[in-house]
Amino acid sequence: MRSGTARRAVASTALLLLATAGAATAIGRPAAAPTEAEPQPAAPAPAATQPAAPAAADARDADRAAVREAFAGFVKAFESRDAKALAGHWTAEGEYENAEGVTVRGREALEKGFATFFERTPEVKAEVHPEALRFLGRDSAIEDGTVDVRRGAAEPSTRARYTALFLREDGKWLLARLAETTDDEPSLDDLAWLVGDWKSLAGQDAEILTTYSKDENGKFLKVRFTIKGKDRTLSGFQVLGKDPATGAIRAWTFEAEGGIGEAVWARDGDHWTAEATGTLADGRTLVATNILRRINDDLFTWQSIDRMLDDEELADLPPVKVTRVKPASK
Numbered sequence: 001m002r003s004g005t006a007r008r009a010v011a012s013t014a015l016l017l018l019a020t021a022g023a024a025t026a027i028g029r030p031a032a033a034p035t036e037a038e039p040q041p042a043a044p045a046p047a048a049t050q051p052a053a054p055a056a057a058d059a060r061d062a063d064r065a066a067v068r069e070a071f072a073g074f075v076k077a078f079e080s081r082d083a084k085a086l087a088g089h090w091t092a093e094g095e096y097e098n099a100e101g102v103t104v105r106g107r108e109a110l111e112k113g114f115a116t117f118f119e120r121t122p123e124v125k126a127e128v129h130p131e132a133l134r135f136l137g138r139d140s141a142i143e144d145g146t147v148d149v150r151r152g153a154a155e156p157s158t159r160a161r162y163t164a165l166f167l168r169e170d171g172k173w174l175l176a177r178l179a180e181t182t183d184d185e186p187s188l189d190d191l192a193w194l195v196g197d198w199k200s201l202a203g204q205d206a207e208i209l210t211t212y213s214k215d216e217n218g219k220f221l222k223v224r225f226t227i228k229g230k231d232r233t234l235s236g237f238q239v240l241g242k243d244p245a246t247g248a249i250r251a252w253t254f255e256a257e258g259g260i261g262e263a264v265w266a267r268d269g270d271h272w273t274a275e276a277t278g279t280l281a282d283g284r285t286l287v288a289t290n291i292l293r294r295i296n297d298d299l300f301t302w303q304s305i306d307r308m309l310d311d312e313e314l315a316d317l318p319p320v321k322v323t324r325v326k327p328a329s330k
Contacts, residue, residue, distance in 0.1 A: 083115035186266070
């Protein structure tokens, strides 16, 4: 949400146009197959009478793979909208608790809940971001992560944290409990859909070209931008990442002509505001509120408002439509 007065954050003439810089029945929030868990700390060297450590590690690796497979089957059942198969991934007394604190217990109740959810939600999409998988004992494991759920292409996604408790029964890993809690803290994963090439639609005042990519460790988004106007071309690059001190998403922008800027991004559903301040190459200060509105995975708008150049108010810029550049078919 945008505050009435623009807080300080990124810009320059280029940055402003930018850079296109930059329910108990609703229980069916799915989870995708978890990624590889963090490696476990190395065990002390065993004594001569102890079993070799690699054997235990191998056993845990096999269990980890089995949990991943069980979760993948859960996702497949969800995507198939098969309430019975989905409930079958729980233990007989298994339970689900949604972010509002409503709990459903037992396979029969879970099956009914999922069936109702699928009837009322014809279109739903979820993105799961596993964070850690750990074992509590020989036959129990917990996974933590986040899930983004979108009900229809035009609806904003909602995010929740989840904790999944798995138990092994008769050699099969099953969900004993899946609990969700509200998670409003922004994540760089919320902007991962931007990865790729983008171009402003024809017929607008300037042609804007941008490319988003992840860095090698997935901790930052890198942006290259070019803005072609009637009289001049501006270019530069931008880096977005999570500030470990505040938890906020920050952006740092550097223009080829020497201007620099910084912004704090805030999420409002699928939309983002960037409260920006920057210094132009000639030393003047520019502040603005930049707004990115996600229309769908292949289209967004970018607008800059509440602009000030030193002490002079500037007019708001109209929204710029930006579309994904699809790879050329071979």
